[in-house]
Amino acid sequence: MDWSDPAHVDRALVVFEELVLHGVREGWQGPWMDEIAVPLERDGLGIDDRGRITWVRPPLRSRAQDLSGLRDPSGILAEFQRITRDLATDPAGAIGSAKQLIEATAKTVLLARGLAVDENAKVPALVEQAQKALFLDASFTTPGPDGTDAVKKILDGVAAIAVGVAELRNHGYGTGHG
Known part of the structure; x- marks a missing residue:
């Protein structure tokens, strides 16, 4: 896993989301959801009421625009x-x-x-x-x-x-x- 590669991070988030969705479907009890949600929130992510992981604060890479028109530095x-x-x-x-x-x-x-x-x-x-x-x-x-x-x-x-x-x-x- 290369955590600096956005594609790898996106794939890991899909795995985490599947784990959360499984727990929601199975009715898991206890603080497990908070234990997952708190670290995600620190990185700008949230878990919606259906168990889906969503961006609260999208990372800079997804906010970036084409910089090919950058003014001469x-x-x-x-x-x-x-x-x-x-x-x-x-x-x-x-x-x-x-x-x-x-x-x-x-x-x-x-x-x-x-x-x-x-x-x-x-x-x-x-x-x-x-x-x-x-x-x-x-x-x-x-x-x-x-x-x-x-x-x-x-x-x-x-x-x-x-x-x-x-x-x-x-x-x-x-x-x-x-």
């Missing part, structure tokens, strides 16, 4: 090169380039997902839109495998870092404001 690569070049000798330039990298990446994500890009949008709005487009917004999360909101905190933290870089640049510590 040269803007992203150019910002990486600027950051690398400027980090030791021009920290303000590196901060400005980091903000531009975040902005360029968010816009590339939105375009790749076929969404409109407001060229006047500020970084916080772009980051929020990009996270939602990738289903990586904290509002899409459920408690993690440990039952806590750690994943939500991590996703919120990613957004906060991106916004913080933009704010640092806007407060005069980075280039790009004339």
Whole structure:
């Protein structure tokens, strides 16, 4: 079983579903359904009232769109090169380039997902839109495998870092404001 292969995972889910359906038909008693349902829920799956396994939160692979029309990533690569070049000798330039990298990446994500890009949008709005487009917004999360909101905190933290870089640049510590 190759758990990284979506086709293998789909086949395993069919087997699990058959087990659940068998238990429902046979009238199995006890906590067995919860013992199966809880781990499935952690991975975005649910068991409906008929015993069928259904996606509550489809995996990214099934949400993905054709990315063959992806905008030229040269803007992203150019910002990486600027950051690398400027980090030791021009920290303000590196901060400005980091903000531009975040902005360029968010816009590339939105375009790749076929969404409109407001060229006047500020970084916080772009980051929020990009996270939602990738289903990586904290509002899409459920408690993690440990039952806590750690994943939500991590996703919120990613957004906060991106916004913080933009704010640092806007407060005069980075280039790009004339």
